[in-house]
Amino acid sequence: MIDVRLIRSDPDAVKSALGRRGEDLTPIERVIELDRRQRDLTRERDEIRHQVKALSKEVGGLRKAGETERAEALQAESRALGEREAALAAEADARAEEVRQILLFVPNLPSPDAPDGASEGDNPVLRQGGPDPDNYAEHQQVPHWETGETLGILDFERGVKLAGSMFVAYRGMGATVARALCQLALDRNADLYEEVRPPSLVRTEIMVGTGQLPKFQEDAYHLERDDLWAVPTAEVPLTSLYRDEILDEADLPMRFMAYSPCFRREAGSAGRDTRGLLRVHEFDKVELLALTTPVQAPDLQAEIMDRAEALVGELGLSHRVIDICTGDMGIAHHRSWDLEVWSPGVGQWLEASSVSWLSDYQARRANLRYRPAGAKGTELLHTLNGSGLAVPRVLAALLEVHRREDGSVALPEPLHPYLRGATEIALPA
RNA sequence: GGAGGGAUGGCAGAGCGGACGAUUGCGGCAGCCUUGAAAGCUGCUGGGCCCCUCGUGGGUCCCGCGGGUUCGAAUCCCGCUCCCUCCGCCA
Numbered sequence: 001m002i003d004v005r006l007i008r009s010d011p012d013a014v015k016s017a018l019g020r021r022g023e024d025l026t027p028i029e030r031v032i033e034l035d036r037r038q039r040d041l042t043r044e045r046d047e048i049r050h051q052v053k054a055l056s057k058e059v060g061g062l063r064k065a066g067e068t069e070r071a072e073a074l075q076a077e078s079r080a081l082g083e084r085e086a087a088l089a090a091e092a093d094a095r096a097e098e099v100r101q102i103l104l105f106v107p108n109l110p111s112p113d114a115p116d117g118a119s120e121g122d123n124p125v126l127r128q129g130g131p132d133p134d135n136y137a138e139h140q141q142v143p144h145w146e147t148g149e150t151l152g153i154l155d156f157e158r159g160v161k162l163a164g165s166m167f168v169a170y171r172g173m174g175a176t177v178a179r180a181l182c183q184l185a186l187d188r189n190a191d192l193y194e195e196v197r198p199p200s201l202v203r204t205e206i207m208v209g210t211g212q213l214p215k216f217q218e219d220a221y222h223l224e225r226d227d228l229w230a231v232p233t234a235e236v237p238l239t240s241l242y243r244d245e246i247l248d249e250a251d252l253p254m255r256f257m258a259y260s261p262c263f264r265r266e267a268g269s270a271g272r273d274t275r276g277l278l279r280v281h282e283f284d285k286v287e288l289l290a291l292t293t294p295v296q297a298p299d300l301q302a303e304i305m306d307r308a309e310a311l312v313g314e315l316g317l318s319h320r321v322i323d324i325c326t327g328d329m330g331i332a333h334h335r336s337w338d339l340e341v342w343s344p345g346v347g348q349w350l351e352a353s354s355v356s357w358l359s360d361y362q363a364r365r366a367n368l369r370y371r372p373a374g375a376k377g378t379e380l381l382h383t384l385n386g387s388g389l390a391v392p393r394v395l396a397a398l399l400e401v402h403r404r405e406d407g408s409v410a411l412p413e414p415l416h417p418y419l420r421g422a423t424e425i426a427l428p429a
Numbered sequence: 430g431g432a433g434g435g436a437u438g439g440c441a442g443a444g445c446g447g448a449c450g451a452u453u454g455c456g457g458c459a460g461c462c463u464u465g466a467a468a469g470c471u472g473c474u475g476g477g478c479c480c481c482u483c484g485u486g487g488g489u490c491c492c493g494c495g496g497g498u499u500c501g502a503a504u505c506c507c508g509c510u511c512c513c514u515c516c517g518c519c520a
Contacts, residue, residue: 043479046489053489056501060447063500075500082500096478246439246476369476378476 001103001364007031017109020116020326027102034102038095045088052081104208105215108361110326111335117325126337128320129313136344136401143345144399145276148174150407151425154277166266166274166281168392173425177398177411178284178391180418182259185286185389188314189307193257193288198237200261201228206240209366211332211358218267230263234287235385240366242291246378247370253292253300257388260285277392278350286388291368297357297382301335304386305355308339311389312352314414317397318342320349334359339386341393345400350393355386399425 007014011032015025055078062071115124148154153174159167170178186195207213207229212220221230231237238256247254262285273279288307290300305321312319324336336356340349360380362368369378402410409425416423 039479042489046479049490050488052500056499057448059500063447071500078500 001361002106002109003360003364004031004035004099004103008035014109018107020110020114021107021329022118022327023107027106031099031102031106034095034099038092038099041088041092041095045085045092048081048085048088052078052085055081104365107329107331108334108359110329110333111357111359114329114335115323115325116327118327119325120328122325123322123328123338124325126321126323128318129309130316130318130342131401133318133342133344137405139405139407140344140400140403141347142400142403143276144343144396147345147399147403147407147409148276150427151409152428153177153425156276163281166279168277168280173419173422174395176419176422177415177425178395180415181389181391181394182284182286183418184414185311186257186259188311189257189286189288189388193255196234196238196241196256196258198231198234198241198258198260200231200263201226202231202237202240203228206236206243206366209243210236210239210362211330211365212236215331219265221263221265231260232264233262233285233385233387234258234260235289238287238289239291239362239368239383239385242368242381243366245369247291247368247381249293249370249373252370252381253290253296255300256289258287258289260287262390273348275346277396278346280392283390283392285390287385288388289383289385292382292384293370293372293379294360294382297359297384300384301337301355301357301386304384304388305337305339305353308353308355308386308388312339312341312394315394315398315412317394317401319352324354330354330356332356332358332361334361341397343393343397343400345403346396350397352390352393352397353387356384358383358385 002014007028011028015028018025018028055074059071059074059078062068062074115122117123145154145156149156151173153170153172155169155171159169162169201223204213204227207220212229212232220232222228223230237260238258241256242254261282263282266279266281288304290296290304292300309319309321319339319341322338322340324333324338329336333356336354338351339353339355341352342348343350359382362383363380368381368383370381371378398412399409402412404410406427408427411419411422411424
């Protein structure tokens with residue numbers, strides 16, 4: 001949520017920032033009006049409340065002194081004020097709730113450093129690494145779904161039988177490598193990041209806190225009986241770990257990593273990039289996340305990206321980092337970079353990680369605060385997150401880039417410690 | 430799933446209708462004392478919202494959450510949630 005006080009004090013700045021995202025600004029106008037009304041009502045209510053409190057004190061004194069008649073007169077007066085107060089309070093609460101409902105759908109303000117643009121096509125490439133995407137041999141340009149089925153490691157048909165389209169069963173070395181990728185990612189980041197294994201199901205308010213709800217309800221799996229949501233990413237529970245708590249500045253930044261399954265209904269993307277592992281309803285991911293002060297945030301964003309980038313580099317994949325433009329950013333994002341890996345078999349860059357700085361947007365929703373050292377009061381945290389490694393697309397690229405002429409797949413050396421001695425995915429006998 | 434008990438500030442724990450945003454202890458911060466530290470002593474020490482003459486200023490709300498009773502609620506009543514203990518079931 002963006003700051004209603006900023007909307008109040010500098011509406012033009014808010015509007016121009018949201019304008020860069022191509023947002024409709026009428027909700028902001030509405031908020032300004034409702035907020036003004038709400039504050040007027042609240043002020044009036046507070047004044048009446050003050051009078052009621054003063055009167056009831058007086059009543060207490062009079063009762064003790066035995067002046068029943070005087071006391072009853074004041075009680076009548078107070079009762080009348082009480083009715084007025086209740087009416088004002090109800091009005092004020094209604095206005096405040098309206099403001100909240102609007103603000104829940106208003107996206108974050110983009111960083112001044114985020115590039116302007118209307119859509120995906122406007123995202124500048126920041127840098128590129130790994131093998132040249134144009135130099136892949138013919139035997140590497142075979143889509144992973146073909147290789148995966150030939151090698152018996154990706155069972156799409158049976159995945160569908162079990163759970164429907166866009167669900168996969170990994171088998172044999174497929175399952176082993178998928179798990180190895182997660183372990184590798186966790187081990188590579190364990191120097192600074194605390195490993196957490198959070199719940200995969202969370203309450204509604206947790207999803208609201210990170211921005212998934214209410215706007216993107218259709219994208220999430222919901223367990224009706226228990227009113228719990230399947231997490232679309234470990235970002236959701238990790239961000240909320242310190243919800244409603246006040247941290248000490250000395251403890252910041254806090255860094256966490258978590259392996260988790262991720263569940264996404266992919267409601268808006270039917271039929272788009274859905275072959276093979278490109279888009280699935282359930283996948284495994286290692287997420288990196290940081291809670292910081294505003295000053296620390298940019299460094300942590302760079303750090304998380306460096307780590308994600310290093311990992312795909314180690315795996316021998318062609319990769320690049322793109323700077324997400326204002327028109328393509330997620331609702332909660334302040335600044336966002338995507339790490340993409342080249343898939344020679346599909347002939348596409350695949351989004352493998354999105355490293356985002358959410359400024360105080362999630363912190364305000366989730367009530368994440370810290371106490372600045374040596375100062376009174378509290379400040380909102382900044383939150384940052386990014387995939388350390390997401391299995392399906394990295395595995396897809398891996399199965400293509402490391403495919404040999406005979407159809408087997410060589411597995412990059414960093415994975416070897418996790419493969420029970422194997423170094424390749426061999427052809428079936 | 431069944432039966433009981435409970436939810437108060439960073440923590441522990443009082444208060445059970447009238448000056449209680451809350452006694453006290455611990456912890457934390459500052460000062461005194463000390464060569465330094467400890468001990469001791471003194472003071473300070475929650476959060477949200479709003480207002481102004483921007484001040485060690487003022488008002489209001491928050492004792493799990495939501496309602497109710499009352500002139501007045503942390504205290505009484507109702508509903509909900511969560512936690513704990515025991516039983517049942519279970520990886």
